[in-house]
Amino acid sequence: MTDVKRQADTSAKRRKPSMVRLVGLTVLSISLLGLTWLIVHKRLPKPAPQDVQDSGMVIIRQITATVANSTWGGTQRAQELLKTIDSAMQDNRIVFTNDIDDSGLTVRGTKGKKCIYIKVVISDSGDFQHHPPGLLCDVLFHEALHAWTIEPNCIEQECDAFVAGMDAVCVFENRMRPKIFHVEGRPIGNFVIDKYPELKRNPDYKPMALDTDWLVAQTGLPSITQ
Numbered sequence: 173m174t175d176v177k178r179q180a181d182t183s184a185k186r187r188k189p190s191m192v193r194l195v196g197l198t199v200l201s202i203s204l205l206g207l208t209w210l211i212v213h214k215r216l217p218k219p220a221p222q223d224v225q226d227s228g229m230v231i232i233r234q235i236t237a238t239v240a241n242s243t244w245g246g247t248q249r250a251q252e253l254l255k256t257i258d259s260a261m262q263d264n265r266i267v268f269t270n271d272i273d274d275s276g277l278t279v280r281g282t283k284g285k286k287c288i289y290i291k292v293v294i295s296d297s298g299d300f301q302h303h304p305p306g307l308l309c310d311v312l313f314h315e316a317l318h319a320w321t322i323e324p325n326c327i328e329q330e331c332d333a334f335v336a337g338m339d340a341v342c343v344f345e346n347r348m349r350p351k352i353f354h355v356e357g358r359p360i361g362n363f364v365i366d367k368y369p370e371l372k373r374n375p376d377y378k379p380m381a382l383d384t385d386w387l388v389a390q391t392g393l394p395s396i397t398q
Contacts, residue, residue, distance in 0.1 A: 216279060217271035217289050224292055224300045228268040229261065231302060235309045235344055242343045249381035253313055253336055256320045260288055265319075266312075268292045270300065276311040278318040286319040288312070306345050313340035317380060328377035328384075330364045331391040336380070352392050359392025 219225065239245045240254055260266045265287040272291055281287040290311055292300045302308060314337030321329060335353060342349040355363040364371075379387045387393060 216281060216287070217267070217269040217277065220268045220270055220292050220300050224268050224302075228290065228292070228302055228308075229266070231305055231308055232257070232261065232266065232312060235305060235312060235340075239309075239313075239340055239343050244339060244343050247381070249336075250339075252320060252380055253316045253340070256316045257312065260286075260316070260319060266290065268300075268302070270294055275303070275307070276315045278315045288315045288319055290315070306341055309344045310337040310341045313337045320380060323374070323377065325371060326374035326377055327361075327364055327368065327371050328374050328379070328387060328393070330368055330371060331360050331393055332377075332379045332387060334360045334364065335387070335390050353390060361388070361391040361393030364391075365394070 236254055236257055239250060242250075244250050245254070257266070263285065265281065265285060267287060267289050268291075269289050270292055272289055275291050277289040278286050279289065290303070290308065292302055295301050303311065314333045317333040317336040318325065318329070323329060334355070338353050339349070341347065353360045358366075377384070388395075
């Protein structure tokens with residue numbers, strides 16, 4: 173993962189529409205699936221100290237308040253995501269950790285409910301540092317979609333999660349929403365297929381609060397027959 177400060181400085185130099193793609197690029201690193209993490213490590217990620225948890229929750233509340241008060245925040249889709257985040261917060265299932273390699277991770281915890289882990293980095297001075305709020309917003313809503321669904325991960329779900337995170341960023345950062353979200357110059361659908369070869373297609377997947385045609389339109393996801 174690149175240095176948080178350098179990410180923020182680089183982001184500020186980009187044009188507004190590019191900011192959405194830039195934040196999405198960091199979430200691309202969420203390639204390690206929760207099940208794989210547990211198999212490899214045989215344990216849940218270790219939480220950062222309590223003061224780091226507390227400060228992170230302050231940022232999350234600011235993010236969710238901003239999103240909730242937006243036009244998009246009143247949609248059924250955003251409401252479902254916000255409810256998922258609020259429920260996870262109430263149950264202490266959002267955890268900040270330096271124990272994962274990626275920006276975010278959703279893992280089923282010891283009580284059977286999904287936990288959202290969000291990466292914090294340790295500075296040269298030994299301090300824990302949170303992601304910039306825009307990036308944290310992206311990771312939070314991306315992982316919230318994974319936490320919401322009971323289905324195994326698939327190409328369609330991963331695309332749905334990318335759109336959830338990037339939609340939230342558009343609202344939080346007051347950015348222009350593109351017609352189709354792109355990552356590395358490609359529609360999300362094409363990127364996810366190439367990035368996650370271990371994931372399968374699921375023609376029966378139902379995007380949160382919307383339909384498959386909508387997901388295809390947002391991501392450029394190729395039909396399974398292509």
